[in-house]
Amino acid sequence: MFEFLANFFGYLLSFLYNIVNNYGLAIILFTVIIKILLLPLSIKQQKTMKKSAKMQEKMKVIQFKYKNDPDKMNQEMMNLYKTENMSPFSGCLTAIIQLLLLLSIFYLVRSPITYMEKIPKDDINKYISQLQEEGKEVSNVYPEIDLIREYNWLKEKNPEDSNIEKLNLQMNFLGLDLSKIPQQNMSDYTVYIIPILYILSSFVSIRMTTAMQQKQKKKEAIIDGETGKEIEGQQSENEMDAVMQTNKMMSWMMPIMSISIAFVAPLGLALYWLINNILMILERLILDHFIKQEDEEE
Numbered sequence: 001m002f003e004f005l006a007n008f009f010g011y012l013l014s015f016l017y018n019i020v021n022n023y024g025l026a027i028i029l030f031t032v033i034i035k036i037l038l039l040p041l042s043i044k045q046q047k048t049m050k051k052s053a054k055m056q057e058k059m060k061v062i063q064f065k066y067k068n069d070p071d072k073m074n075q076e077m078m079n080l081y082k083t084e085n086m087s088p089f090s091g092c093l094t095a096i097i098q099l100l101l102l103l104s105i106f107y108l109v110r111s112p113i114t115y116m117e118k119i120p121k122d123d124i125n126k127y128i129s130q131l132q133e134e135g136k137e138v139s140n141v142y143p144e145i146d147l148i149r150e151y152n153w154l155k156e157k158n159p160e161d162s163n164i165e166k167l168n169l170q171m172n173f174l175g176l177d178l179s180k181i182p183q184q185n186m187s188d189y190t191v192y193i194i195p196i197l198y199i200l201s202s203f204v205s206i207r208m209t210t211a212m213q214q215k216q217k218k219k220e221a222i223i224d225g226e227t228g229k230e231i232e233g234q235q236s237e238n239e240m241d242a243v244m245q246t247n248k249m250m251s252w253m254m255p256i257m258s259i260s261i262a263f264v265a266p267l268g269l270a271l272y273w274l275i276n277n278i279l280m281i282l283e284r285l286i287l288d289h290f291i292k293q294e295d296e297e298e
Contacts, residue, residue, distance in 0.1 A: 003115075005104035009034075010115030013108065017116070017169070024173025024271060027109070031275040034101070035283065041097065046287045055080065109269040113144040117166040127154055127167075145179050145266050171268070178268040194270045195262035201277035208281065 017026040058080055066073035108115045113124060127147050131138050138146045147154065151167040158164050171179040175190065182191040262270045
């Protein structure tokens with residue numbers, strides 16, 4: 001599945017590259033197009049999240065009213081989902097699609113020669129063998145990035161091979177070599193620019209999500225199902241403390257995970273993640289504004 005999608009996306013990235021003749025610009029345009037194609041899904045996801053948050057109050061009423069009758073509680077919960085035209089698994093499909101895209105694009109950016117330039121596997125293996133026979137180091141994880149880097153040497157070695165020209169990808173973007181892997185180029189300060197920006201954007205995204213969740217939780221009210229009396233609109237102190245601790249941990253853990261990923265991957269992949277994060281932040285702010293306007297009108 002991942003290879004099929006990577007091959008499909010490869011046609012799009014190749015098309016864009018042939019227009020702009022720069023790998024970095026092609027990745028940026030590719031990321032924007034993918035975001036636009038997924039916009040309907042993002043709108044649906046944002047609306048689902050808002051609707052789910054509004055349902056929390058009704059769910060708390062059911063949980064309080066039938067706390068001693070689990071079967072009745074589950075039945076009422078399912079009735080609530082039917083009434084609100086929601087599914088308990090409504091967020092799963094979106095998460096699965098996003099995971100498929102993430103891994104497929106990882107395959108694509110990791111192996112641009114295979115999925116973007118469509119060079120046969122036998123030829124790729126031949127080039128790798130030639131480099132290894134010469135004593136040149138070839139990465140087990142990103143061998144095709146090494147082939148692109150060794151284009152000039154391979155061209156001299158295979159002057160009659162028409163596929164060699166496909167290795168000549170313009171990887172320089174704003175003075176940065178997108179074929180470089182930070183872990184392998186620790187002394188080159190330029191390799192840290194995109195990963196650091198990616199980490200900062202991830203941190204902003206997580207903080208923004210956390211802030212929205214906290215804002216929503218502060219607005220929630222628990223209503224006594226038997227008396228109909230509204231109780232002060234926050235969770236219990238223990239529950240709120242747990243939420244705050246979880247959010248705090250996520251705020252720090254996600255950037256740390258981002259560091260480990262961004263520093264062992266080619267800068268081209270980190271650039272895709274950076275642009276995707278920036279677009280996601282803008283998208284979330286814009287959609288939140290328009291959905292809030294819709295709610296006010298309703």
